[in-house]
Amino acid sequence: MAGRRGGTATLVAALVVIGWLVVGGVAGPYAGKLGEVSTNDNASFLPAEAEATRAQDLTAEFADRQTTPALVVYARATGITDADRQRAAADAARFAQVPGVVTPIPPPVPSQDGQALQVVVPIDEAEGERIGQVIDELRAIAGDDRDGLTVDVAGPAGLLADLIEVFGAIDGPLLLVTLSVVLVILLVVYRSPVLWIFPLLAAGTSYALAAVFVYLLADHDVVKLNGQAQGILTVLVFGAGTDYALLLIARYREELHRHGRPWDAMRAAWRGAAPAIIASGGTVILSLLCLLLSSLNSNRALGPIAAIGIAATLLVMLTFLPALLVLGGRWAFWPRRPAVDQADPQTEHGLWSRIAGFVARRARVVWLATAAVLALLTIGLTQLGVTTLGQTDLFTQRTDSVAGQDVIAAHYPAGTGSPATIFTNQASAQQVAEVAQRVPGVAAVSPVTQGSQAGPPDPNAPPKVVDGRVEFEATLADPPDSNGAERTIRDLREAVHGVPGSDTVVGGFTAINVDTSDASARDRNVIIPVVLLVIAVILALLLRALLAPLLLIATVVLSFLATLGLCALIFRHLLDFPGVDQSFPLFAFVFLVALGIDYNIFLMSRVREESVHRGTRPGVLAGLAVTGGVITSAGIVLAATFSALAVLPLVVLVELGVAVAVGVLLDTIVVRSLLVPALSYDIGARIWWPGRLGRTDREARHAR
Structure with missing residues (x-):
């Protein structure tokens, strides 16, 4: 009878292992495809009621196509030469031919100190994650620094491209480092050339299973996956999975001292360890799901994504890992195989x-x-x-976009190329512009005029009016991502909101950061x-x-x-x-x-x-x-x-x-x-x- 029970238990364990190996084989490729369904645009994470979100909606009404500006900046400490101007103009002509660039491109803008030139290259926001490829082409055209002239591609588009490049490279290096770290620690803990394979294989299966569900949810726009959530999912699954494995294996080893048959030892170990593991995993899952209460889409997405990772880990560690250990028996612990000696666990x-x-x-x-x-x-x-x-x-x-932003801050009003946008009623437009201009930290305020979307506004052109609203662009004195610029946006909003009947909305790159911080x-x-x-x-x-x-x-x-x-x-x-x-x-x-x-x-x-x-x-x-x-x-x-x-x-x-x-x-x-x-x-x-x-x-x- 005992032999038949043992044979049945071994058969069940083998079927469970085979089943999970099939699941891992099917799910595995999805782990490498998560980057295809991720987005790294801060604006897409804002709540719908945020002022910056409302401003973005209004921007779509004023522009034929929404654009994200790339700022190509040329700088020479001894002063820009005629050859430099010719090079910038020639580059601008070639930029216009790059797919995704919105034309016409305005001519290069010289700095007041004569040491820099700046070309504003509008990129169609419809390019999405492909914006990285557009920036790569711009950088290839602009070329490297030479003969004392530095060239950098910065601005919101340059920054976003650098972020996309970093997040796109997360999967390989992070997964490799994580696996290496876990492997080394398991070898040290178990001092066995065999046992480390089981928790690592189970953790890998957990990650593959989680990746399938995350990929499908992101692909159908149920959640917004970004590179940060992707990186956290990797380390969380392998870290928590190895934790649960260590707890179960320790209890299994303890029970092998009391039971002669591995399946009896595993049954006792599972009963002893599973409640704590389930309670632990349940605590983490419910805590992560509390992020659904967040007003930021990025936080709301991270909660379910990480919770899916923990749920997949719990399922695998409480089914696949026990089956592997039963098949491995005492040999899994070689060369320190536990004997049936009824030893008190404290003695070990x-x-x-x-x-x-x-x-x-x-x-x-x-x-x-x-x-x-x-x-x-x-x-x-x-x-x-x-x-x-x-x-x-x-x-x-130090990335190219960071270097370029430093050059822009040194030679131009630091907010050049990434202005705050102000939308207000036409009747109050002049008063709003005057109030905005008086706000400390605002370098210049200019209206968006007819036909000015692709370049600097024509002072003689009439303001563009859409549904009774007028748009202004406010250039900030501080870099658009600085604390100073954020304080200016807060002061600007307070000032223009005080204009009676103006119904003013302030948006732009810095405003997105402000609203994200408040959220x-x-x-x-x-x-x-x-x-x-x-x-x-x-x-x-x-x-x-x-x-x-x-x-x-x-x-x-x-x-x-x-x-x-x-x-x-x-x-x-x-x-x-x-x-x-x-x-x-x-x-x-x-x-x-x-x-x-x-x-x-x-x-x-x-x-x-x-x-x-x-x-x-x-x-x-x-x-x-x-x-x-x-x-x-x-x-x-x-x-x-x-x-x-x-x-x-x-x-x-x-x-x-x-x-x-x-x-x-x-x-x-x-x-x-x-x-x-x-x-x-x-x-x-x-x-x-x-x-x-x-x-x-x-x-x-x-x-x-």
Whole structure:
């Protein structure tokens, strides 16, 4: 009978493995096609009610075709020569022949200091992601610097092209680095030439499965995928997948000491580990889905995309991985195969048993000291958000668009080529223009006239009127992506909105950044409390208590604030970043709190299991000793996978990768290893209040 059951279990496991391998083979190609359905245009992420969005809608009414300007700037420190002017004019003629360029192209505009020429090249917005190819052709025509003349292609179109190029190259390098990091850590953790294959194969299958659903949703415009979400999906699936694999494999190894047949050991391991893994994954999924409350389309898209990644990972890790391990049996752990010796799991964890003993002897001192250290780190928050990242600050390397913007700022009003757009009623147009011109930071205000869409306005031409509205272009004195330009837009809006009956709308590149920043602030205020509530409910249901969830959330929030404080110091003084992206605090919170609570779930679910049989305080020590090694390994894996984002030349992803890596290590080494066990041990059975376990705890009964 046992033999037949064993044969059936092996057959089922083999069929499951074959089935998942087929799924992986079919889904695999979609992982490389995600770049085909991604967009990286900030304007497409704004809510419909944003003022910049309304301005874009009005722009479509005023222009035959909406354009994004590329600014080709020629500069010579000793002054522009006749040959330079001839070269710029010849280049402009060739630019006009490039498919996607809107003609006619206005003549080159000289700077007042005589050291620069600028050619404004309007590019049809209908080109979409192909704008990168248009910019490449413009750069090829403009050529390289020579004989002291520098040539750069900048402006909104140049910047967007550089972003598209960076995001287009995410898949290969990031996936390779992530796989390499996970492989090295698994080899170190398991010290087996075989076992690392199973979690890595399962994680790869998870990523392929997630890619299919993400691709289909993005292709049908259900979600807006961008390069940032694509990069996060990669590291999240491999990081979280390896975490779940480590937890299941550790429990499986533990049960192999108690069961002779691998399928019996896996059944016991699955029953013991699956609830914690499901609770952990469910917490992350629900936390990520809270991003659907965001007003920004980019945030709303990231939530479902990342949640799909975690859901796919849960499904694969709880079906495919167990089947692989059953087929591998004890040989999967070679050369350290576990024997059936009924050994107490704590005997295999000498180091963590000693740490548990230290926590027991100094519980109150340990949790007070660790809490004080974390609180001290929060002082660094004063350095966070002093400045925000401008669009030209997004790259860790100096791109052509960044170099060009610096040249433009040095020789022209820095906002040249990327003006703010002002739409107002015709009757109030003159007053609005005068008010706008008086706003500090506005260099010039000019009307859009008949036939002026492709070039500078003709001062003698009448203003173009559409449905009783007139459009003005306001050139800003500061670079369009700078803090100064954003302050000017806010002041400009306040000034022109004050003109009675004007119904004025202000848009443009800088206005998009302003509205994105405001939407991000609103999202933080709405989403963070909801995420905390969701996590509290899940923990209360899992632990069947109220006090324990509240304390766990408090420790994770403290760890989050300490992480932000430490990261602020790292960004400012070590990495020399000019600021943080406006989306950083919210993304950091969602990932750090959702992923950080994972380790507390892994720990406290085991503590509760042990407390039922041993009592709370012995259960805390046993839970810490048994889970210490695997959770620490899981934390290192997750930190290492997110740190792989640092290989990308984008400041926002480097910052998020560093923040998650630092935060996960703090959660793993300090919060989960010391603060939570010490606090739980000090409180004792009351930690389960008002649950039944606190009332029936053997330790509590003995104390009475």
